[in-house]
Structures are given as structure tokens and as C-alpha cells.
Amino acid sequence: MTTTVDTGVKNREALDAANKKYEWGFSTELETEFAPKGLSEATVRFISAKKEEPEWMLEWRLKAYRRWLEMESPDWAKLDIAPIDYQDAFYYAAPKAKPTLASLDELDPEIRRTYEKLGIPIEEQKVLAGVEGAGLPARKIAVDAVFDSVSVATTFRAELERAGVIFRSISEAVREFPDLVRKWLGKVVPAHDNYFAALNAAVFSDGTFVYVPEGVRCPMELSTYFRINAANTGQFERTLIVADKGAYVSYLEGCTAPQRDENQLHAAVVELVALDDAEIKYSTVQNWYPGDEQGLGGIYNFVTKRALCQGARSKVSWTQVETGSAVTWKYPSCVLNGEDSVGEFYSVAVTNNRQQADTGTKMIHNGRGSRSTIVSKGISAGRSDNTYRGLVRVGPNAENVRNFTQCDSLLLGDQCGAHTVPYIEVRNPTATIEHEATTSKISDDQLFYAQQRGLDRESAVALIVNGFAKEVLQQLPMEFAVEAQKLLGISLEGSVG
Amino acid sequence: MLQITDLHAETAGKTILQGLSLQINAGEVHAIMGPNGAGKSTLAYTLGGRPGYEVTAGSATFDGADLLALEPHERAAAGLFLGFQYPVEIPGVSNLQFLRTALNAQKRARGEAELSGGEFIKLARAQANALGLDPEMLKRPVNVGFSGGEKKRAEMVQMGILAPKLAILDETDSGLDIDALRVVGQGINTIMRAPDKAVLLITHYQRLLDYVRPDFVHVLAGGRIVRSGGPELALELEREGYAEVAA
Numbered sequence: 175m176t177t178t179v180d181t182g183v184k185n186r187e188a189l190d191a192a193n194k195k196y197e198w199g200f201s202t203e204l205e206t207e208f209a210p211k212g213l214s215e216a217t218v219r220f221i222s223a224k225k226e227e228p229e230w231m232l233e234w235r236l237k238a239y240r241r242w243l244e245m246e247s248p249d250w251a252k253l254d255i256a257p258i259d260y261q262d263a264f265y266y267a268a269p270k271a272k273p274t275l276a277s278l279d280e281l282d283p284e285i286r287r288t289y290e291k292l293g294i295p296i297e298e299q300k301v302l303a304g305v306e307g308a309g310l311p312a313r314k315i316a317v318d319a320v321f322d323s324v325s326v327a328t329t330f331r332a333e334l335e336r337a338g339v340i341f342r343s344i345s346e347a348v349r350e351f352p353d354l355v356r357k358w359l360g361k362v363v364p365a366h367d368n369y370f371a372a373l374n375a376a377v378f379s380d381g382t383f384v385y386v387p388e389g390v391r392c393p394m395e396l397s398t399y400f401r402i403n404a405a406n407t408g409q410f411e412r413t414l415i416v417a418d419k420g421a422y423v424s425y426l427e428g429c430t431a432p433q434r435d436e437n438q439l440h441a442a443v444v445e446l447v448a449l450d451d452a453e454i455k456y457s458t459v460q461n462w463y464p465g466d467e468q469g470l471g472g473i474y475n476f477v478t479k480r481a482l483c484q485g486a487r488s489k490v491s492w493t494q495v496e497t498g499s500a501v502t503w504k505y506p507s508c509v510l511n512g513e514d515s516v517g518e519f520y521s522v523a524v525t526n527n528r529q530q531a532d533t534g535t536k537m538i539h540n541g542r543g544s545r546s547t548i549v550s551k552g553i554s555a556g557r558s559d560n561t562y563r564g565l566v567r568v569g570p571n572a573e574n575v576r577n578f579t580q581c582d583s584l585l586l587g588d589q590c591g592a593h594t595v596p597y598i599e600v601r602n603p604t605a606t607i608e609h610e611a612t613t614s615k616i617s618d619d620q621l622f623y624a625q626q627r628g629l630d631r632e633s634a635v636a637l638i639v640n641g642f643a644k645e646v647l648q649q650l651p652m653e654f655a656v657e658a659q660k661l662l663g664i665s666l667e668g669s670v671g
Numbered sequence: 672m673l674q675i676t677d678l679h680a681e682t683a684g685k686t687i688l689q690g691l692s693l694q695i696n697a698g699e700v701h702a703i704m705g706p707n708g709a710g711k712s713t714l715a716y717t718l719g720g721r722p723g724y725e726v727t728a729g730s731a732t733f734d735g736a737d738l739l740a741l742e743p744h745e746r747a748a749a750g751l752f753l754g755f756q757y758p759v760e761i762p763g764v765s766n767l768q769f770l771r772t773a774l775n776a777q778k779r780a781r782g783e784a785e786l787s788g789g790e791f792i793k794l795a796r797a798q799a800n801a802l803g804l805d806p807e808m809l810k811r812p813v814n815v816g817f818s819g820g821e822k823k824r825a826e827m828v829q830m831g832i833l834a835p836k837l838a839i840l841d842e843t844d845s846g847l848d849i850d851a852l853r854v855v856g857q858g859i860n861t862i863m864r865a866p867d868k869a870v871l872l873i874t875h876y877q878r879l880l881d882y883v884r885p886d887f888v889h890v891l892a893g894g895r896i897v898r899s900g901g902p903e904l905a906l907e908l909e910r911e912g913y914a915e916v917a918a
Contacts, residue, residue, distance in 0.1 A: 622721045623759035625743035626752075627773035627833065628780070634744075637772060641763025641812065 196463055197664070199433025202288045206322070208407070209266035215239060218376050221266050225345045225379075228352055238365035238375030245369045251503055251532035252561045252593060255474065263439060264407040265377045267322040285321055288401065315426070316341055318382045318398040320411055330394065337393050339423075340385040344412055347383035354385055358416055362445035362482045362509070370441040370476040370503075374410045378443065381411035386421035386452075395651060397426035400442075402462075402473070408439035415445070417452035419485065424455040426654055433463050435471045437500060442477045450485030450512070455493070457650050459658050462498035464665075467556075469528025472500025479506035480536075483515035483544070491518040492535065493649040495658040497665040500529060505563065507536035510544035510572075517546040520646040522658075524639075524665045525558030525590070534564035534595075539575040539605070548579040551643045554590035555666055561593040566607060568600040575605040583613040584642050586635070586666065636663030672697050672869050673718075673738075673837055678729035679894075680717045687713040689894035690729070695837070695869050702872040702880055702905060705891035706913040711873045712756065714891070715841040719753040720746050733837070747773075748780035750836030752829075754843045758822040761813040766825065767795060769813045770832050777833065798831035802858045819846035827858040838863050839871045844879035856882020877909040890916055 209220045218239050222232040247258070269282055316330035318341065334341045340351060347355050365375035382398045402409045417423055440462060446454050456479075465472025475498075481490035492506040508517030519535035537546035546566065554560040566577045583592035594611050616638050624634035640647065640659050647655050673695040680688040687710045695701050705711050717724045718731060720743035731738040733749055741749065761769060775785040786794065799806040804824045814822050823843055830838055840859070844852060860883060863870045872883060880888075880902065888904040889896045890913070898904065898916060908916050 617759075618722065619757075619759045620761055622719070622743060623755065624761070624769070624773070626719050626721075626747055627769070627829065628744050628747040628777035629773055630742065630744045630776070633772070633776060637764055637769070638761060641761055644763035 196433050198461065199463055201433075202284050205270040207268050207270050208264045211264055212261040213263075213265060213377065217265050221377055221379060224266065224268070225348070227345075227348055230352075230356065231348055234360070234365065235376050235378075238372050239377075241366040242369065242372035242376055245366075245372055247369050248503075251563070252559060252595075253501055253503060253530050253532050254559075255501055255530075258437075258439065258474070260373075265410070266379055267407040269321060288321070315395045315397055318343055318396075320380050320382075320398060320400045320409075322379075322402060322407060322409065333393070334396075338387040338390050339392050339396075340383065341396055342383045344378075344381040344383045344414065347414075351383070351385070354416070355383060355414065358414055358445065358447055360445075362447060362480050363443050363478050367478060371443050371478040374412060374441050374443045374478070377408075378410045378412040381413045381442070382415075383413075384415040384423060384425065386415075386417045386423045388418040389420045390418075391421070392423040395424050395426055397428065399428045402438060402440065408441065410440075411442045413442070413444040414447075415454060415456070416447045417449065417454050417488075419449045420451045421449075422453045424651060425457070426651060427456070427458045428461065428654075428657075433466075433471065437465075437471060438473050440473050440475050440477070440499075442479075444477070444479040444506075446479075446481035446490055448481065448483050448485060448488035448490050448512075448515075451487045452485055453489040453491075454481065455491045456481075456506075457654055458492075458494040458496075459650075459654055459661065460494065460496045460498055460502070461661060464498045464529050465500040465527065467527045469500065472529070473498065474501045475499035475504060476501075477504040479504065481506075481508045481517070483508055483510045483512050483517060483541070485515070486513040486541075487515060488512045489516040489518075491520070491649065493520040493646065494522070494533075495643075495646070495650070495654075495661065496521070496523040496531060496533060497661045499531070502529075502531040502533050504533045505535055507538065508546065509538045509540070510546065511540045512544070513541045514543040514545075515541050516544070518649075519546075519548045519550070519564075520649045521549070521562075522551045522553070522643040522646045522662070523560055523562075524553045524662060525555065525560045526665055527556040527558060529556075529558045531559070532561040532563055534562045536565040536567070537577060538565075538567050538569075539572045539577070540569045542571070542573045543575070544572060545576045546578075548577070548581075549645055550579075550581045551646055552581070552583045552592050552594075553586070553639055553642065553662075553666070554583065554592045555586035557589045559591040559593070561595060563595045563597075565597040565599070567597075568602050568605045568607070570601040572602050573604045575602065575607075577605070577607045579607075579609045581609075581611040582642070583611075584639065585613065585615045632663065632667050635666055639663070639666060673731070673733055673871070675718075675731045676729055678714075678717070678731060679727045680713060680724055681727055682713060682716075682724045686727070687894050688717065691891075691895055692729075693889065693896060695871060697836075697869055698866045699887065700864070700870040700872065700883060700885045701887045701889065702874060702885040703889045703891050703896075704874055704877075704905060704908055704913075707875070709891045710894045711875075711891055712841055713894075715753055715839050715873055718746075718839055719743060719751065744776065745780065747833075747835075748777040752833055752835035752838045754826045754830065754838060754840035756842040756845060758814045758817075758826050760815045762815050764813050765811060766809040766813050766828075767792065770795060770809075770829060774833055795828070795832055798828045801831065801861065802827045803854045804828050820848060820851040823847055823851065823855055824858075827855055827862070831858070831862045834862070836867065837869050837871070839873065841873045842875060843872070844874055844876065852879065853882055855879075859883045877905045880905050
């Protein structure tokens with residue numbers, strides 16, 4: 175940018191930026207039980223034993239662990255990451271507490287306070303914080319609160335059960351619904367799918383399991399809130415959502431972590447299954463600690479998310495707002511096997527300072543008449559790198575497939591990078607594939623125009639960026655959209671000078 | 672209201688304003704006319720505080736306060752409105768959202784109560800109707816896909832909503848047909864012709880002055896005001912040309 179700003183302004187902005195901390199960066203003092211440091215078969219056995227898992231689950235983990243040992247960390251992404259020492263981390267950390275809570279009242283008050291501070295409703299009479307301003311009627315949202323390696327609470331269980339919906343931490347589900355879990359676990363993302371998926375399969379600690387039975391429309395939004403608290407600890411959660419024929423569910427995922435100087439690993443796996451006429455809407459607001467301005471600390475976010483649109487006319491929508499993490503490696507995908515099935519991917523990825531994001535999607539069209547829409551909005555600031563990487567593949571038997579892809583990049587400043595890497599593989603001539611891409615800068619004209627109308631510089635940037643990301647933000651459930659809009663502004667504070 | 676004294680300003684390393692002085696009192700409408708490159712837009716941007724426009728000497732006070740020490744948004748909150756020659760597009764941000772955010776930011780800065788969504792929409796619709804802009808257009812993104820005339824009307828609607836003390840209108844008449852010109856002229860009169868308000872019209876042509884009758888006309892050339900007079904000066908300029916009058 176060619177803006178000349180007098181040094182007084184620059185200094186003030188730098189000061190403002192330095193004073194603004196990652197709001198969710200606090201940590202909670204708790205007595206925590208860890209697995210022995212490092213990764214080995216013993217670690218895997220320790221976790222499985224802690225979870226009181228059946229033998230088949232342990233075998234599955236061990237098999238994944240052995241595969242992982244033979245695999246190599248992927249290096250094709252546009253990410254510059256120091257080698258990760260897998261022996262220098264804890265793979266299981268759990269707040270010491272009663273093994274089972276008779277009611278939410280027994281929850282450790284420190285953990286309760288943590289969630290209160292984060293604005294997450296783990297009491298059923300409350301709804302998500304931050305909604306009042308939007309003037310919305312109070313809506314119920316069921317929450318699975320995952321704290322380090324364990325789920326500490328799931329709410330609205332009874333009400334959901336009356337509708338036939340199973341909403342459990344995955345650890346509980348393995349014990350209570352082993353057949354259902356076993357039927358689908360690893361069917362969308364096989365244990366050996368990739369390096370990080372294999373790691374997850376070996377040591378996953380908790381996560382969420384959802385089953386919506388045939389013809390049921392889930393009566394409320396479901397959500398999981400992931401919090402990494404303990405230091406030097408990785409979080410490896412696993413989520414499995416199955417929507418049976420004609421079922422509908424909307425699921426939200428949020429995450430934060432304390433501000434620490436060391437990098438922490440988050441390697442999650444999310445599997446979605448949609449049968450005939452089923453629909454799953456999966457929304458994420460990812461706000462892991464991004465590291466400081468110099469790139470010290472922050473979460474390494476290596477996530478495998480995939481949906482199997484197995485049934486005819488099934489539909490899965492991924493919406494993600496990625497503002498956090500030092501490194502993001504994530505490609506929520508849809509395998510569109512069902513005839514006339516639909517896959518959607520709406521993404522906003524913001525990178526600032528030294529953050530790196532390599533994110534996108536894969537739409538694998540195997541079903542006839544399957545359709546997909548990809549809208550990706552990348553916003554880069556500071557000295558960050560932001561890459562969209564996407565694959566659209568059409569199999570030989572998939573007739574009349576349609577895909578529309580739109581990738582827009584917005585640059586703030588002149589030291590950041592935006593990259594678009596689309597892969598298109600079409601093996602059926604009846605397919606219609608469209609790809610549009612733009613790269614733009616926030617112009618000095620736009621900034622001054624908004625400032626002249628009364629907005630300070632930060633608000634002007636936030637407004638323009640929110641406008642840029644609007645198509646994606648409007649896909650989010652209202653509560654999340656309000657939060658996401660604020661986050662976009664906060665993430666870019668101090669980025670235009 | 673606005674007191675400019677011996678203002679020197681440069682942009683991109685070039686000195687444009689070279690000792691400009693001008694006093695505007697409440698209740699007055701001033702027109703600044705001048706040939707291309709005289710420094711008309713530089714004057715508007717400098718008073719608005721646009722980054723890249725550096726004041727090297729002189730002063731400007733607004734209601735007695737040092738205008739040049741304020742950030743652009745603080746100048747706006749103080750009651751300064753700049754009508755743009757080329758209104759800027761902001762994709763994805765509706766006019767309603769833009770203006771409500773802006774108005775409430777100004778009100779916050781002044782310590783006034785903010786407008787609720789309902790109050791604001793009422794105000795915005797009334798202003799749009801008064802200026803012949805379809806209120807539905809307020810739902811569309813700021814200036815995106817607007818014709819030249821619509822953009823200028825929209826600028827006037829913004830001015831009506833933000834209700835500034837001083838409006839500096841930079842070539843607001845450019846790109847307007849006769850009908851739009853009349854509407855804009857009436858808009859300026861309705862919104863800004865008041866004992867506690869003032870207008871600085873920056874224009875190349877005399878024709879807007881058929882609709883907004885200025886109290887004073889100034890000729891800007893070489894970065895300075897070289898002549899001042901009443902409305903008749905505009906007619907003389909139109910007849911004789913700048914070269915003659917500014918010489």
C-alpha cells in the first residue's frame with residue numbers, strides 16, 4: 175500500500191495492537207492428570223484404558239499407531255513448519271474430578287468458570303452468549319464441552335433423547351453404543367488416511383458422537399466447544415456424525431486455547447455420514463491461539479474433515495471461519511457418492527502476523543447429478559501466507575455433475591501472500607465445472623471513504639473485510655455469524671498501518 | 672466555522688497548495704472554482720485528512736479547534752462531511768449497515784445516544800425519499816452497481832443522514848444530467864442551507880450554481896485563491912474562462 179501515515183499514527187496503532195491480547199488466552203489452574211510424556215504403544219494403551227474402551231477399540235488404535243510409525247509427515251502444503259517432536263508432548267490431559275458426574279452441578283467450579291468466561295452455555299437454562307445484541311429469540315443449543323482430552327459436559331441430553339437423537343462424547347458412545355460407533359468409525363476417514371489422521375486414530379481422546387435417526391429433524395443446534403488448557407499437550411479429538419435417511423442436523427464447533435509460547439498440536443478428525451435425503455450443516459469458528467506477532471507459540475492445526483454423502487439427495491454443507499492457529503492444514507471435503515447429492519464448502523480464512531494457512535476442500539463426485547459449490551474467501555495481513563488448495567474430481571460414471579468454485583483473496587499490506595491452487599480432474603465429459611478467482615487489496619480509497627464517514631481505521635477495515643466475507647458469514651447460524659464478524663475485526667487489528 | 676490560513680500541502684512529493692487562506696462562517700455557502708490541476712481536490716482531501724496529503728505549513732481550524740490535528744474519523748465526528756467526486760464502492764456492505772455504523776460511531780464520539788435499528792431505518796428512508804433515491808437501494812452494497820447519478824444522489828442521502836455542520840462537496844455535479852443536478856442542488860439547499868451550517872462547493876462548472884446560489888465565489892489557481900467575489904464572479908468565469916480571470 176502506498177499510504178503515507180505520519181509516525182504518530184503508526185506508533186499509536188502499533189501500541190494499540192500490542193495492547194490487544196488474544197482475549198481467550200487465559201489458562202485455568204487445575205489439578206490435571208497426564209499420560210506419561212511422549213508417544214508409544216504404552217501411551218495408546220494408557221488412553222484406551224483411561225477410557226475403559228472395549229478390546230476392538232484398542233486394537234483399532236494400535237493398528238493405526240503402527241501404520242503411523244511407517245508414515246511421513248506431508249510436505250506438499252505451502253507451510254513452513256519446524257519439525258515436530260512427537261515425544262515432547264503429552265497425549266492425554268484430564269482435569270482430576272469425579273469419574274462420573276451425577277449432574278452438571280458437580281462440575282469443577284474452575285472449569286465452570288472457564289466456560290462462563292468463554293461465553294459457552296453449559297447450563298441448560300442459558301443460551302450462547304453474545305446473542306442479545308442481535309435481538310434474537312433465545313434458542314436452545316446443546317453443548318458438548320471438551321476440556322483438554324475429556325468431555326466435561328453434554329447438555330440437553332434428555333430432551334434430545336426424546337427426539338431419538340444421540341448426543342454423547344465419543345468416549346461415552348464407544349461404551350454405550352458400540353455397534354453404531356463401530357459401524358461408522360473410520361469409514362469416512364480411514365485410520366491410515368494420512369499422517370495426522372493416523373496419529374489421531376491412535377491417540378484420540380474425546381470428541382462428539384451424534385446419531386440422528388431416520389426422518390428426525392434434530393430439535394436444536396448441536397455444538398462442541400473445544401478448549402485446550404494444559405501446557406505441552408496435544409488435543410486429538412474425533413467427531414462422528416451420522417444422519418440417517420431423511421434426517422437433518424446443524425452442528426457448530428468452536429475452539430480456543432491459552433496463550434503460550436510453545437506450539438501445541440491439534441490433530442482432529444471429523445467424519446460425517448449422510449444417508450438418503452439427509453442433510454448435515456457443519457459450522458466451525460476456529461479461534462485457536464495464533465501465536466504472537468513474531469510467530470512465537472500458537473496452535474498447529476492439522477485437521478482431517480470429510481463427509482460421506484452416501485445417500486441419494488443427501489447434502490452436506492461445511493462452513494468455516496478460520497481466524498486462529500499458527501498453522502492451519504485443513505480441507506473439509508465431501509465424497510458425493512449418492513445420486514443428486516450436494517456438497518458445499520464456504521470458507522473464510524484470515525491470517526495475520528506470521529500465521530500460515532493452507533486450507534480448502536475436496537469435492538469427489540462419484541454420484542450421477544451430484545453438485546458442489548465452493549466459496550473461499552482468504553484474507554491475508556501482516557507477514558502471513560494464505561493458500562486455498564482445492565480439488566474437484568469427477569469420476570467416470572458420474573454423469574451431469576456440476577461444480578461452481580469461487581476463490582477470492584483480499585490482501586492487507588504488501589508483505590503477505592495469497593495463493594490459489596485449484597486441482598480439477600474430470601473423467602466424465604458431461605460435467606460442468608466453473609472456477610472463478612479474484613485477488614484484491616483493501617484500497618486506500620475504501621479506507622478513507624469509510625473513515626471520512628466517521629469510522630476509525632480498525633472499524634473501517636473490519637467493515638470492509640466483513641463485506642468481503644459476507645457470502646460465507648451468511649451461511650452461519652445467526653449466533654455464530656455475530657461472533658464471527660467480531661472475530662474478523664479483532665484478528666486484523668493493527669494490520670493496516 | 673472554518674478558518675484556513677496560509678495552507679501549504681503536498682502529495683506524492685509535489686507541492687499543490689501554496690498559501691491558501693479562506694474563512695467560512697456559519698450560514699454561508701462558498702464555491703471554489705478553478706481549472707484542472709489547480710488544487711481543488713487536494714484542498715478537499717487535505718481538509719478531510721486523507722493519508723498521503725501532508726500539510727507543510729499553515730493552519731486550519733474548525734469551530735476554533737485545530738482541524739489538522741484530528742484523525743479523519745474525528746473530523747467527521749466534529750461535523751465535517753466530504754462529498755466525493757468518485758464515491759467509492761464497498762462490496763458486501765449495505766448502505767444501511769455502512770451509514771448506521773458510521774452515524775453511531777460519530778454519535779458515540781460526540782457522547783450522544785446511538786440510534787436503534789428502527790430509528791435509523793426511518794431516518795434513512797426519509798432522506799432517500801427526499802432526494803429521489805429509491806429507499807430499496809439502501810439495502811444494496813455501498814455504491815456497487817450504482818450509476819453515476821445514483822452515486823451522487825446517494826452521497827447526498829449520506830449527507831442528509833449524517834447531518835454535518837460543514838459539507839465540502841468535491842465536484843458533486845460531475846456526471847449528472849439536468850434532472851439529477853436539480854435534485855442534488857435542492858438536496859444541498861434543504862440539508863445545508865441553515866444558519867448553523869456551511870457549505871464549500873468545489874466545482875469546475877458554473878451550472879450547479881444555478882441551483883445552489885453561493886454567497887461567495889473564489890477562484891483557485893496555482894494552489895492559492897487568486898480572486899474572490901459574489902455569485903457574479905461565477906458567471907464571469909463561465910464567460911471569460913479561467914485563463915482570463917485568473918491571470
